[in-house]
Amino acid sequence: MKPIDLRSDTVTRPSPGMLAATMAADVGDDVWGDDPTVNRLQAVAAEITRKEAALFFPSGTQGNLAALMAHCERGDEYLVGQMAHAYRWEGGGTAVLGSLQPQPLEQDADGTIALERIAAAVKPHGPGLGTHLDVTREDVDRFVAAVQTYFAEVAR
Numbered sequence: 001m002k003p004i005d006l007r008s009d010t011v012t013r014p015s016p017g018m019l020a021a022t023m024a025a026d027v028g029d030d031v032w033g034d035d036p037t038v039n040r041l042q043a044v045a046a047e048i049t050r051k052e053a054a055l056f057f058p059s060g061t062q063g064n065l066a067a068l069m070a071h072c073e074r075g076d077e078y079l080v081g082q083m084a085h086a087y088r089w090e091g092g093g094t095a096v097l098g099s100l101q102p103q104p105l106e107q108d109a110d111g112t113i114a115l116e117r118i119a120a121a122v123k124p125h126g127p128g129l130g131t132h133l134d135v136t137r138e139d140v141d142r143f144v145a146a147v148q149t150y151f152a153e154v155a156r
C-alpha cells in the first residue's frame with residue numbers, strides 16, 4: 001500500500017484533478033454555515049472518525065492549537081511527545097495563545113509514549129498545582145487502529 005502523507009501542504013502538491021475540483025467547488029460563508037463544500041467535508045470527517053461533529057481548519061498548526069484549547073483550560077498542562085509538531089515546531093503557540101503548559105515526554109520509536117511514562121508524569125491536582133491534563137498525539141500518516149487502541153489504553 002502506498003501511504004499518502006497528509007500532514008502539510010509542504011509535502012503534497014495538488015493534482016490537476018484536485019485543482020479543477022477546487023475551481024468548480026460550491027462555496028459559501030463558513031461563519032453562516034452555508035459553505036456546502038466545507039459542510040460536506042466536516043460531515044465526512046465526523047463519520048469516518050466516528051465523532052459527533054468535525055471542524056475544518058485550514059492549517060495543521062491552527063488545528064493543533066484549537067484542539068488543545070478545546071480540551072484544556074488556562075493553566076492546564078498537556079503531555080506531549082518531545083518530537084510532536086505541536087510542541088517542537090509551532091512557535092510555542094499553546095503557551096503564547098492558549099496559556100497551556102506543555103510537559104514534553106520521550107517517545108518510543110513508533111511515536112507513542114509508554115503508558116508508565118505517562119502515568120509517572122501525571123502531577124497531583126489541586127489549587128496551585130495546575131488542574132487537569134490532556135495527552136496529545138498527532139500523527140495522521142499513521143492514524144490506524146493501533147493508535148486508537150493505544151489511546152483507549154491512555155484514557156483508562
Ligand SMILES: Cc1ncc(COP(=O)(O)O)c(C=O)c1O
Binds near residue numbers: 009058060061085139
Ligand atoms: C505532524 C505535523 N503537524 C502539523 C503540521 C503543521 O501543518 P501546517 O503547515 O498546515 O500548519 C505539520 C507540518 O509539516 C506536521 O508535519
